[in-house]
Amino acid sequence: MSLLSVSGLTTEFRTDAGWRAAVRDVDLEVGANETLAIVGESGSGKSVTALSILRLLPEAGARIAGGSCLFEGRDLAHLDETAMQAIRGARIGMVFQEPMTALNPTMTIGNQIGEVLVRHRGMPRAEARAETLRLLERVRLPSPARRIDDYPHQFSGGMRQRVVIAMAIACRPALLLADEPTTALDVTIQAQILRLLKELQRENGMGMIFITHNLGVVAQIADRVAVMYAGRIVESAPVDEIFARPLHPYTRGLLQAMPRHDRMQDLEPIPGAVPSIRETIVGCAFAPRCPLRIARCVEAPPLDAVGENHAVRCWVAAEKVPA
Amino acid sequence: MSDGLTVSGLSKTFVSGGGLLGGPEQRVRAVDDVSFAVEEQGSLGLVGESGCGKSTAARCVLRLIEPDAGAIHYADIDIAKAGRHELVRIRRRIQIVFQDPYSSLNPRRTIRQTLTEPLRVHGVCAGREADERAGQMLSEVGLSRDVLNRYPHEFSGGQRQRVGIARALMLEPSFVVADEPVSALDVSVQAQVLRLLADLRDRRRLGFLFISHDLGVIRHFCKQVAVMYLGRIVEQGPVEELFREPLHPYTRLLLDSSPVPDPAARRDLSEETGEVPSASNPPPGCAFHPRCPHAMPVCREIRPATTSPAPNRLVACHLYG
Amino acid sequence: MLRYVAKRLLFTLPILFVVATCVFQLARVVPGDPALVILGDQANAEALQALRQRMGLDRSLMAQYLSFLWDTVRGDLGLSLSSNRTVWSEISAVLPFTIELTIAATFVGVVLGVPVGVLAALRRNRVADYVTRLLSLAGLSFPAFVSGILLLLAFAVQLRWFPVVSRIVINDPLTRLHNLVLPSINLGLIMAAYVTRVTRSSMLGVLTEDYMRTARAKGLSRRRIVWSHGLRNALIPIVTVVGLYFGTMIGNSVLTEIVFNRPGVGKLILGALQSRDYTLLQGLMIVFAFFVVMVNLCTDLVYGLIDPRVKAR
């Protein structure tokens, strides 16, 4: 039984050329205690997917054009705003990419965390403060009692990210959306934050959607992986499987283009660039950059199951593998 | 004096605040007694986390930032002591490629203006000849000559980075300082630009000082590497050896923290390894000791000297003193 | 915080010093002999000489400058050339009326401008927003005397709700208030136009900030997000405009006082211009500059209260 089940999610943005899809027909499943990593380059739609699930996209410029997000028996895509507010921060927490700008600069970190507890758990202020202290200790902010009344600018990036995490888990949500939570951090701090997220997940039995562009981080934290390209999922598989047996030419390309520090390998760049949201895509979006391109790629390939839990959206790759 | 770039005892302290209205004075030793050498046509990687002083050190080499102390020599030129006119001469020998492709090109100038301006300013050539050279350079970095009249906003990040590289090479330098040249790019484009830089290095016999926070990129591009922490170089040596067998505990931490795209290589960093201390108030002794699993009493008091425990290897750590 | 205040206070001293120097220099540019201006063409040489001596005009420029500075520091702005009273007593007699007017106008401007600006930002590109933008654009285009004349024509001449000429009776607070209404609305509406615009654009900027998204992700209600997380962060540019507007407002209050025939600094200036009373003008400039600098200081202090990052600087 999965915790969140997204199907057919399509999100569109208003451009000067009309409404264009940034996320097309995305299906996702996340269970309790499970980490799904969504990996892709900029413009792949990975962040938009997360923001669509929580319905945090700007109302004027974006819309969910189709699909459903079933979570705890309700369809988030069609919930009214008030009901959605009761879910945000309470049942689903979110951690953002930029710890430097994600916190309100004019409010103490204690109040920013306490606010969630007052809002969702109805705590009186004093109780919320005590709980906030506990949370800050839990995310290993050094000397929390002394720093609870400090403002965000008095913290380093890593420490701010701990505050954001404390805020996201304050109500013990069932699902955590982490949108590139370590991209802005140095590697030594990144390792600490990844470890913290894992611990918290284990403690609370949370499901987690972890969005990143870094395949190394994916290998560290994910149970299952979905690779996105130009708004679509092009391949999904368990983590061991996808690194051992990548099928989609884009997944393979990414692995071959990433320089590794643990061994020397020849880099094989993917030629060309990611299509812009304004371009109209016919057929397979990756075809113009693809080494395996065949005539049939002018038709859009479906996401074909090619093994247990492994699916790939490619005419060539799906054919080669005995299903 | 050997060929190539030699830097010794380079130091730079930034002072902020102080004076009548500035509040408490803050002194940040961004670069502290840094020495390294890059052979002619060699490539040295300078690696470290944000705020370790690697970019400052690189800019000091070009005198984009005036160093407080230290000697910098390139071939027969004494860069640290160079006067105004000599500096102009240095500009033709050493160039720089920047990190952010969106900030490194003037949005109001066409690619033609951007590429031919250095030629005109240095009196190399102008007019048709300059255009011709700009066109050649564009094809060398993998762009079409047709883009000469375009403005930067019409290009993707990777293409802009190519223009930035072309601009750096217009004066035909023999040495390039590359400050995180691929950090702002997506993985697939990053590999394209890395390959381009490697091609240019081989074809034009360029020397490189390559700054990056990404160990994988450094390993891929450089022969030698120097690891910086809080303004000092803690370890240097050949890339392969150093990554295979790191000596300094910080290098080890850095390697262990950098994730590898292989689920089998998952590491559980059980220790809490702390944060980088403030550069305005660095710990006494060895700056790494508060985070170091091997810290000894001596580390708190005495700054370790640089020693050479193995051929070609240099490390500043009391474990090897 | 105390340190910050002290620091900012210290910073105003050189500005005030240079202001005083400029005013002194400016007053020396005046063609003609001030003593002659006061006593008129028929005055005899002895009387002129006596007056010059009394005013210190016979001393060297440096000596005059130094005693001018010393007098200014002590709050002594000299003698008015036209009335023979001290400049300070001339100014302080009418200053309360001008202060009363500017405070009332600021109240109108802020109370009207901020909420309207926030609402316009929230309804961006809808009808309410367009109407607000057009009205505020028109509002800040009014020279104060033009809007004053139109208000006067409509509410005093046509509707007769207010007197055409203010008659201020100090002891009758109700009449005084009644007389204040039209001038302060005139001044306040123009200010509200500025405040509305800056509130709108500042709020629009804040609405796209990451921390506003974080606040939404926490499940806070829309009202709390806008008024508690948003407005406080939008306040800095608003305070800046209110502070910067003060200089314009002094000019506008001068015009307003002239149009509504209210006692105040405006009419004092007119009088000083007509009688070529340069010491009075000089004193007025110093007093105004002092006020402007003090208002700037206050806005800086308010920054410190709104934004914790300012104090750290």
Place this chain on the structure above:
Amino acid sequence: MSTRTANPMWSALASAFRTNKTSWVGFVMIVLIILAALLAPVLAPADPIEQDILRKLEPPSAESILGTDSFGRDILSRILYGARISLVVGLASILIASLIGGALGVIAGYVGGRVDRLIMGAMDVMLAFPTLLLGLMIVAMIGPSLQNLIIAIALTEIAPFARIARAPTLLLREREFIEAGRALGFSDLRLMFVHILPNIVSDLVVMGTLWMAQAIRTEASLSFIGLGVPPPTATWGSMVREGFEHILDAPWLAVLPSLAILLTVIALNMLGDGLRDAIDPKLRRE
């Protein structure tokens, strides 16, 4: 075949015109006002200065469309000629102020340190004088004339331009293309005026439009106080002043030139405001 693409600044301004109706309306209005001022000798039905005591204070009629003033002068003619003074003072003072202020701002922002503190300190002092009063003081000292008005108003607006030029210069100075220019051996002058200045020209143009509105208002206010171009020259502010004496018996005398001032200022504000929306990165970001 190489393709030429539009300079991003001009295309931003052009698209502002296309998308922003306010700036269009303002633009058309200001063009009409400029035309009226230029063609005043042709359009004006009567001499703006010649008095005709027999026809004083006539209300609008077929003979003189907008009526006559207390000296029997034709109001329409005086308004048309008055436009010349307002526009000349506005334009000239803004040109002077933007050139001096813009250059000071770029230098302060680029050089930084002591130079910055010195320049901006001087600007702070200038800002400490209320705009209208500073103009008033200067004109009172050096005497009212067209030239002196322009100088006085220009002086009051140097400081705002310096601030407007300095802020983006501070940001641009940190951009890597400036550093690249230094690495390529470009001189500071070249970097300031070839590389930075074109990036802030659009800010200066927009602010120039808005401050020209302010300048016209200041000129009208000074005239209203009696410190404008001296009579008998027709200026809008002095017409309002003369008309204000007849506010009860001939209100149109004050109202008509008031409307002329208002329309001109509104037109400039609409134009500038629309342009600013187009170039403001904060609003463009979404």
